[in-house]
Ligand SMILES: Nc1ncnc2c1ncn2[C@@H]1O[C@H](COP(=O)(O)OP(=O)(O)OP(=O)(O)O)[C@@H](O)[C@H]1O
């Protein structure tokens with residue numbers, strides 16, 4: 001309807017005097033822990049860990065053997081229940097949710113070798129992971145469209161990790177390095193927003209390590225995923241990370257950019273073994 005008051009209709013919205021300054025707060029973390037602790041018997045395995053990871057960030061978690069890195073991942077993924085504290089995923093408290101429900105909410109944890117079905121082809125392994133990660137009811141899963149979508153996702157994941165051409169090989173017959181690539185493929189098949197990678201280059205031969213790192217880089221670049229990675233190789237950590245978290249005796253003792261963490265005297269003596 002035209003207004004005939006003679007006033008010009010404003011072309012831009014007036015600024016809201018109630019909020020004059022732009023919002024400069026950092027974005028809410030996609031994954032966050034608050035006062036997270038894990039105790040077994042008298043031992044404190046994870047000690048009051050609070051940290052947040054903004055979306056799209058690559059965070060490495062380092063610390064000596066037994067520092068609690070895997071346990072922290074187990075708390076985040078829901079395999080362990082914390083003694084105290086919370087885990088938040090996209091701002092929602094998921095502390096009470098079992099692992100599969102967290103997967104449905106976008107949390108991907110790398111499959112261990114034991115979850116690969118050795119007696120079936122590589123592509124079928126990936127297809128099963130894609131179906132497990134798909135939302136929808138049972139009837140949907142059984143539909144031809146869902147089958148096709150899972151197959152396409154599986155083929156894409158194998159291509160992304162560099163296993164193209166190995167689709168028909170039984171997973172159990174893959175070389176060790178290729179099995180670790182298959183783990184990553186299974187992980188991205190579930191379309192997670194956040195990936196938890198626990199020592200992805202462990203047991204990978206020296207020549208294959210750069211290949212694995214390229215795969216991780218590709219996953220990050222192509223899909224813009226948020227990644228948390230436990231890794232012992234410092235050059236890898238320095239190369240990939242936006243931030244590095246240091247655990248010692250279950251406690252978070254540093255959380256900063258790689259250069260700052262590696263220069264920290266406490267980290268250098270306690271973890272890197274440099275005086
Ligand atoms: N289920 C469990 N029951 C009892 N103790 C446990 C359990 N899981 C882990 N621990 C203990 O918690 C401590 C931390 O172990 P965790 O595996 O989290 O360390 P990590 O930092 O991942 O070590 P690594 O670098 O060797 O993988 C260790 O002392 C370990 O023995």
Ligand SMILES: [Mg+2]
Nearest residue numbers: 069070071230
């Ligand atoms: Mg570990």
